[in-house]
Amino acid sequence: MKVRLEAIRKSYGKTIALQNIGLEIEEGEFFFLLGPSGCGKTTLLRLLAGFEEADSGRILFDGREMKGVPPEKRNSGMVFQNYALWPHMTVGENVAFGLEVRGVSSKECLSRVQEALDLVHLGEYIDRRPVQLSGGQQQRVALARALVIRPELVLLDEPLSNLDARLRLEMRSEIRSLIKDLGHTAVYVTHDQKEALAMADRCAILRDGNIEQIGTPKELYCQPANRFTAEFLGETNFLAAQVLEKESGSGLYLLKLKDLDLTWRGASNQPLTGGQQVLVSIRPEAIRISEGPIEGMNLLPAVRSKSVYLGEVTQHTFVAVENGQVSLQLLELHSSDLPEGPVHLCAAPADTVILS
Numbered sequence: 024m025k026v027r028l029e030a031i032r033k034s035y036g037k038t039i040a041l042q043n044i045g046l047e048i049e050e051g052e053f054f055f056l057l058g059p060s061g062c063g064k065t066t067l068l069r070l071l072a073g074f075e076e077a078d079s080g081r082i083l084f085d086g087r088e089m090k091g092v093p094p095e096k097r098n099s100g101m102v103f104q105n106y107a108l109w110p111h112m113t114v115g116e117n118v119a120f121g122l123e124v125r126g127v128s129s130k131e132c133l134s135r136v137q138e139a140l141d142l143v144h145l146g147e148y149i150d151r152r153p154v155q156l157s158g159g160q161q162q163r164v165a166l167a168r169a170l171v172i173r174p175e176l177v178l179l180d181e182p183l184s185n186l187d188a189r190l191r192l193e194m195r196s197e198i199r200s201l202i203k204d205l206g207h208t209a210v211y212v213t214h215d216q217k218e219a220l221a222m223a224d225r226c227a228i229l230r231d232g233n234i235e236q237i238g239t240p241k242e243l244y245c246q247p248a249n250r251f252t253a254e255f256l257g258e259t260n261f262l263a264a265q266v267l268e269k270e271s272g273s274g275l276y277l278l279k280l281k282d283l284d285l286t287w288r289g290a291s292n293q294p295l296t297g298g299q300q301v302l303v304s305i306r307p308e309a310i311r312i313s314e315g316p317i318e319g320m321n322l323l324p325a326v327r328s329k330s331v332y333l334g335e336v337t338q339h340t341f342v343a344v345e346n347g348q349v350s351l352q353l354l355e356l357h358s359s360d361l362p363e364g365p366v367h368l369c370a371a372p373a374d375t376v377i378l379s
């Protein structure tokens with residue numbers, strides 16, 4: 024199923040939950056809504072499910088407008104954060120519920136319930152009650168209950184947030200494989216950027232009821248459009264700069280770093296004009312240490328001010344030799360003996376992202 028949202032607006036009294044949401048989700052796409060608490064992602068999912076109606080705008084499933092179509096007629100299956108299983112029913116009865124209300128015969132019901140439970144590796148738990156299952160198993164039952172109706176759209180609202188860290192990691196790839204193997208269009212809500220980066224085909228970053236940016240995980244992480252997206256998706260360094268001019272041929276921009284007598288080259292998705300004040304983002308892992316300049320790389324002569332051991336990596340802070348106010352953080356996979364004196368920090372122009 025293809026999903027299209029046009030100019031969706033939703034408010035609760037004076038609170039505007041969604042301002043002007045427009046996006047398209049392709050058939051078979053695993054699409055994520057990512058953003059901090061209160062940004063409107065659950066509201067958007069509930070609008071898709073049909074639990075709420077938008078104040079204005081249109082929701083289209085395969086070109087068909089959904090206004091006034093109740094949840095059970097939308098052919099979507101929802102997985103809730105708190106599982107929402109009925110404690111008095113067995114696992115099998117929980118999963119069968121959606122089929123029974125749709126009038127599926129008891130013989131077919133039984134085989135489809137077994138098939139759905141087998142899919143989530145819980146075929147042998149059909150007669151247990153939810154209380155006799157672990158959190159991860161309960162979440163799998165919730166997934167089976169959503170999938171058993173063979174939905175064209177699967178909606179998942181922070182399905183992993185009640186699980187411990189190790190199980191969350193395991194379930195990430197399990198859910199993604201399942202959804203992709205079945206070929207469902209799916210929309211997944213989370214505030215966990217690592218979950219979104221690891222699982223999504225594409226993702227929309229939301230803030231205060233608006234979409235800040237839509238892209239693949241790599242596009243969003245490597246080419247953030249603005250400061251919010253850059254910071255929300257992970258650690259980064261910001262440097263203030265002024266645009267000098269566009270370089271002919273490469274498409275890169277020449278920049279003068281603020282407070283430093285250095286010219287760098289950076290990449291931008293937006294057209295920029297000479298003299299414009301901008302912010303540049305460089306991810307810590309994109310910075311290398313070199314004892315001398317490297318052709319074609321942006322360079323900053325700097326000296327190490329501190330190092331913090333983080334387990335899998337060590338994070339170093341360097342300050343510019345010429346101007347101690349400019350500092351950059353970088354990561355090293357293995358903490359090596361770094362020179363005590365000045366070094367050159369190097370970053371590729373493609374990793375020097377000019378934000379709008």
Ligand code: ATP
Pocket residue numbers: 035038039040058059060061062063064065066067214
């Ligand atoms: P979280 O990650 O904390 O669940 P969210 O991004 O899913 O947050 P929403 O639950 O969609 O955010 O809420 C968006 C805004 O709308 C918030 O300011 C919230 O307080 C408000 N809101 C949501 N539901 C209601 C409601 N039923 N009545 C009043 N305000 C609501």
